Amino acid sequence: MSKKILLSHGGGGEETQNLIKELFFKHFDNEILLRMEDAASLVMESTKIAFTTDSFVVSPLFFKGGNIGKLAIAGTVNDLSMMGAKPKYLTCSFMIEEGFEYAKLEEIVISMRDEMAKSGVKIVAGDTKVVPRGGVDGLFINTAGIGEIQYEGISAHNLAEGDVIIVSNEVGNHGACILATREEIELESDLQTDCASLWKPVEALINAGVKIHALRDATRGGLSAVLNEWAETSKVCIEVDEAKIPVAQEVKGVCELLGFEPYEFANEGTMVICLPQSEAQKALDVLQRFPETTKCALIGKVTTAFTCKVVLHTPWGSERFLEPPKGELLPRIC
């Protein structure tokens, strides 16, 4: 019989210690974590710190191009990166359902290790709870992270007339991929999540001296939610050309079949950037160097045509407001 996680693995005794050492320490290996103190003692080079947390409850736990573990690292790394902060340290809490397969947990832990290597971030503190069957659905993970701010002043309040909008990748891949994987839908597709850590391209933008006004990863609510929040916060109009928004054919297909908009689908490795028009080409040149942002595109501009609105232009000359997503679109996508 395959090895399972038991309630005793969360009991705080010998079995817990074994699980921590044989699984978590083995893969998350670093000096601070291995000291096994009650809290990690950290030294930060900067006094400008970004601090964030996120919980991951995605269903299913494994999907094409990733799993809950990769998501838990990339998600928090990206939240820090979007503040211009270099991700430094993470904490990680596992809430595991009794009977969860050990091999699956190890696969998830290994993908977390691999994802951390991409940004150089480290898990320096953690916690493991095992709850009786039905207490959680398989596995939930929480990660919190701190980073050192390398570029100050990024804010949703910064959008001004004359700025342009860039997306770093095709939009909607993660949401469509999760939807297609759900057992009740049974769509066969090669569609992969876009799940990726974005610190490297963000760092490259900062190092190239690109002036960034606003930056956000388009997670829940997708591109539509980011653009609407920006338009609202900065009291401007964002006008985008539908034909320029990169959307994979398969995502379009899923949307047509099920009646969704790709702009409302979640992404887990796609960011939206607002910057002055004069900076656009430099930013695109930088982004095209990284595999996770090679499909970047300039999709629109900031105007004053309406206040707090996003306007979508069709290629045949009609236009409509891109309204913020509403209601229950997809539960538990991240």
Add this chain to the structure above:
Amino acid sequence: MSEVDLIEGFRDPEHMKALAALIKKECKSKINIMEVCGGHTHTIMKFGLSQILPEFIEFVHGPGCPVCIMPKERIDHAIALASMPNTILATLGDMIRVPGSKTSLQKLRAEGKDIRSLYSPLDVIKIAQENPDKNVVFFAIGFETTTPMSAVLMQHTIENKLTNVFFHINHVTVPEAVEAIMGDGNALIDAFLGPSHVSVITGYKIYEPIAEKYHTPIVVAGFEPTDVMESVLRIVRQVNEGKSVVDNEYARAVSREGNLKAQALVNTYFEKRTHFRWRGIGDIPNSALKLRAEYAAFDAEIVFDDVLPKTELNDHKLCICGDILKGRAKPFDCKVFGKACTPTNPMGSCMVSSEGACSAYFKYGKLNLKGARA
């Protein structure tokens, strides 16, 4: 999916512009076109087609959204059925959100009742097999498009010898609804866009009596933007030539006879109801289906008759969904549109489903307001 292009070709900008130019050139008088189906309302609004068509072309949004036309008392039926002990209620999509007289299925689900939102009716078989000690009630909705799926579910229920599956049938039919709208003589409708998916099942022959009786061109149209534009052009040409016939633009999927196998299956299990009340329109004779008498043991309306409320319920008096469904008003004419009535908190049926006219206007239509752009 990526091997066959079923999307881009039907949204080609040059093709769209060329069709718009032809319609503009050839259309010489006002034509009120009713799109019967909510899917077409959605296409027209989402792709901003009115903006590139001449002012002569006016779309009237018809009654073709199955969620929207469901009277409140039948939503209360779903709520009463879901509230029974040991019961799982299964239904499709937006039905979950529709408010009845006191609550919605969504709220009931949050209170702990077992309500399942399905993508395929056949999932009911699995649910029933996994829950042999519970009654599974399938609340069936939809036009001719979804009726065959309910018939297949009935067939599988019998084949699997399941005795815990029950059907609450709310399937409605297009021709009688169109007849009801045209029949009172007040409708200002010159032509119809015929439904896409309904016609795949029924064939386009079902519209021939309507075109003949009311002298209205009917073009069965696909759901893509170029489908609708091409169909409008064909209507314009019929009007110019003084013709009123049924034409089939959606020939890649629709034939005159339709899907005969599906039609036969539907006839095996279902028969016409003499009366069915449509929300906002009222009673339309022979406009809906019910299970045949020999399947009464599966009919939730018979088996659970004692729990089903009988009072007919009308909408709030400020709600003008009835006039919208008949093409006599536009969503923007409604006093509560976008204020007291929104997709998150719908007062009337047309705001509930994403295919409803009000919901489409709310989501896509605000830029169509005259003078909206500064």
